[in-house]
Amino acid sequence: MTDLDIAAPLAAALEAKGFDSLTPVQRAVLAAEAAGRDVLVSAQTGSGKTVAFGLAMAPEILGGAGRLEAAAAPLALAIAPTRELALQVARELGWLYGEAGALIATCVGGMDYRNERRALERGAHVVVGTPGRLRDHIERGDLNLSALRACVLDEADEMLDLGFREDLEFILEAAPRGRRTLMFSATVPAGIATLAKTFQRDALRIETAGEARQHADIAYRAVTVAPRDREPAIFNLLRYYEAPAAIVFCKTRANVNHLLARMGNRNFQVVALSGELSQQERTHALQALRDGRARVCIATDVAARGIDLPGLDLVIHADLPTNSETLLHRSGRTGRAGGKGVSALIVTPGDFRKAQRLLQGAQVEADWGDAPSADAVNARDDARIMEHPALAEAAGDEAALSATLLERFGAERVAAAFVRLWRGERSAPEELSGTRPPAPTAPRDRPAFGESVWFSISVGHEDRAEARWLLPKICEAGEITKDAVGAIRVRQKETFVQIAKDAAEKFGTGGEFEDGMRMSRLEGEPVLDRDARAPGQRPAQRPAPLSGPRPGAAAAPRPGRAGPPGGDRDGESRPRPAPDGEAAARRPRTAPAEGPAPPRPRAAKPRDGEAARGPKGARPFDKPGPKPRPKPDGKPGKPKG
Template identity: 60%
Template sequence: MKQALADALEHRGYTALTPVQEAVTDPALANADLLVSAQTGSGKTVGFGLAIAPTLLADAESFAKAASPLALIIAPTRELALQVQRELSWLYAKAGAVVTSCVGGMDMRDERRALGRGAHIVVATPGRLRDHIMRGSIDMSGLRAVVLDEADEMLDLGFREDLEFILGEAPETRRTLMFSATVPRGIANLAKSYQNDAVRVTTTAEKSQHADIEYLAMNVAPRDSENAIINVLRFYEAPNALVFCNTRATVNRLTARLSNRGFSVVSLSGELSQTERTHALQAMRDGRARVCVATDVAARGIDLPNLDLVVHAELPSNHETMLHRSGRTGRAGRKGVSALIVPPQFRRKAERILQGAKVTPTWGEAPSADAIRRRDEDRMLADPAWHEPVAKADRGLVEKLVGQFSAEQIAAAYVRLNGSRQSAPEELAPAGGGQKAPSQRGTFGPSVWFSITGGRKENAEPRRLLPMLCKAGNLTNDDIGAIRVQQDQSYFEIKLSSVEGFLDALGDDMVVEAGAKVTKLDTPPTIVTEQRRGSPPKPQDRKPKGRRSGAAAPIDWDDAPAPRKKKPKPGAPGSKPKFPREPKPERPEGVVTPLKKRKTQDGKPKLVTPVGKPNSKKNKARRAGLQAQDMKGGSAVPKRGRKKP
């Protein structure tokens, strides 16, 4: 290994190489083409950076002045390409390498100027690189090594033609390295065509995948998928969490839902510009955001340092995609969790995907609200702040609090303040069905009714009102009784013993989240039950078929007349005899009926098509003459008798 690279690894905190890094840096493979299959998060980027170093530097310890590129790294997405550029930049910094990128979404003129100034290593996406080659912006004559990162993904995204074009333009004396999580038939055929006696390097476990990742398969009720996602995020409280969706629409909807619940969330999808995607990832890295909701393509290959949780909001299409998703966590020796949200109708699909990935998950239900509260309590008591000495700057305030309030009051205030910083967990239905189990708490007892602004028109739902009221009024689920959503407003009842605390928590404004106004009612409200769309009509509302509404008096359906009988088909018993029509006399051959004339609205005669054999020679000649006359401005011919000239 070159000394400059060894110093960079030591400065970065590397004490030992990963298995894939050790395999590709074997001196016996220094000049060989490689086909490497290794799981995501195994250190492939640093691995191929170390593997091509002898090819690029030869006997030198540092690079000469940059000219035409010596190495070409091809990645499937912009995020992965920029990430590879960052990794190779620090790895080759002490060797004096110039690393530049050519990716879609960036200004092509800036990239052309950077290539013109010279670069030792170019990291690019297939489409943009092909554009530069066809425009003559990049000189590939001096290439010594070409690396295809995530080669299987590039084929899945439809880049096969671009890759074949790029490899065909590269010098035949180059060294080619292909890195892929899996090696399907397409990758094997590509290796045979564009590699010379490639050495197969396998580091992927045959019986298990991602030993540092804990796989959880969570059964949820059909309508509780998004609620389960919220509870999973609240239960683990990971520094960084990645939630995968299959479509952009789901990404947008789930991002809005999490943002409304108080999560610091960003989104990542193909509809965003490169600047927006870069800002989203930077927000995750610097701690301004903790949750990223993304599609598969947008999140391909991204590496976040503190990503401890991956949630599959929607099941992937195959096991390869699931492995790539899960591989965003559990990287470089860190532990991670990969949670699959599995509604009942997708249980079979989840089992098939997990079996194809050779993964044995732990099946269970999503974290309940009680489990999240217990977890919050454990985290609060385990906080090291309890054991830290009182700072001099805070001593005055601490003594004031101790002198003014009792220990119980201080503890209660701390618990409330700690809970206000977090989103309330969701109450989940049993995983076996879509409805909640009947309540086992018995009679609710004396209560007081309240109204709150917002009803069906504002998409109000009991499952959204319940956590909002609990959080704003310092209540528990047992303190709130029935919730009735009406068209313009909603009603809810609170246990009589909890009303005073609820009013104190709301204050004089009586306002909860989103500016919703709460009003105390003196008497129970009148609940209007509306008939749902698609439900069968009531018997008294039904009307006989075929009559207009209000046209006749209601009919007693028990004495309704029998339906009208259908007429029997011709020839059936009881049908009227059908007499055949007399055939028309045949027209003698060779007789042509002259053109008929009819008067138009202005009184002038108008020629019409002849009656007789339309395809006879005389009629064809006559029609041709009429069309020629019409084109010269003669007598008109009806449009239905014309043919396009």
């Protein structure tokens, strides 16, 4: 680290913490070309991003001084998507800037608003918080950003996924224009790129090693089980690995509660994390894991974001994630800071293809196999007994009692009692049904397509286009069946579609068939001998329906603001659905006016044939149809004919 320009107080803190070297992302933000510039960094969770941006913004916070003076207003702001991640960031910055005398304040949902306001009034140098609560403090005048020199957006992609675009734009617009903005994100989708162009100046793009390479310390296992063996397989995996700490991911809080009850009955030391818990309950659960009082955490995706637990060596996906990004985020809870870990996916026959797509999209390879059997778990237990540290130690104060036990009961009975006590502390392994799920069927060879015409569509991977999403749109636009559509080849900026010659006449030379999407007829066949995506790029997530905003478009304003002083405004507090199916109720900021509330305006119901069309969705392939015949009461009736 001697070749890098690190402020003396921070270098002393790193040395006291035992840092011998820096991670690639930490070295990248300290490079000469990044000094004083806005940066857009893509790096995997667990790669040392918190220390990285703590080191990067040191010149703005310290200003060359060895120790900070009292601050009238915050000098730096760090924004995180969830309360756990925000509190973790505050802890990391606390020891990193401890030698410099920096005061760190937190503003997160679920905590006492008055305590946060008093911390801000005492003069915090750095403020860490979630977008909603930070906006509350700014609107109430408690958080003054006039002296802000640096602003960090941690896990920016997750904040956009959770719907915080409006809050982020409000916060960044309230900050001085001359500030330095650092954005850290696991991926850089169109929304992040748009946000960066709007609020960053001449930003330096920093990309660290790819996701698959950064997950080299994680061993992926795909465990194939019969549907009836899902839960027994989870129990046996936990018993087989006996990790100091493990996390089991479920889709919904109902699944979390169900699995919590089942595991509690089997003598597992287990806690749960879900959106229905208060902040105090969540804090107690995490502390139990850190203290060793609990060894297993069952959690939803939103509740577990930002968790960094020592000794977390095992991640189990009880429910498969919705996309490859979530798979990487889940698995990134283990294998951190050079440690080793295992990420196990529970795969039933109906989930084979989905699991394969997830692994392929994440660019990781998994070992496919069966769940550990009861015999395999018992064999692991026997091996651990033989390696127990107590057996390697010489007798001490207990020597006299040991001799008495041997004399009275004999060595064989004493050893048997030791084995029974060992096994009695653990859940008995589960007997699996032994029914092997059938292997996935091989894809059938598709017959020759015949004479065809090729078209190009003006969307590609950059627009999050996918073949399975485009197929119904094409069929609807030309009023054809899917059998008339051959190959669909998605490229970086466009897509090529093969249409049967007889059906191609319905499209003519092409035209606009969705708002912002054009279809053009080609002469001959397109060049298809190049890869469908850029090197290292993972397949994009499924795009939003074309009837809504196009990717990258600004989000529509919410109908109202919310949040009393004690309100919960982080990743699980919004009325919109979270990725794991959770949503928490919010209270209005102001009391409602007396009298009944005005009715909520309802969107006009689309006419027949317009369900998939955008607001400007006139299509050249549409045929005029009969108008609905009005009924006597004024309601539209069925079309004639």
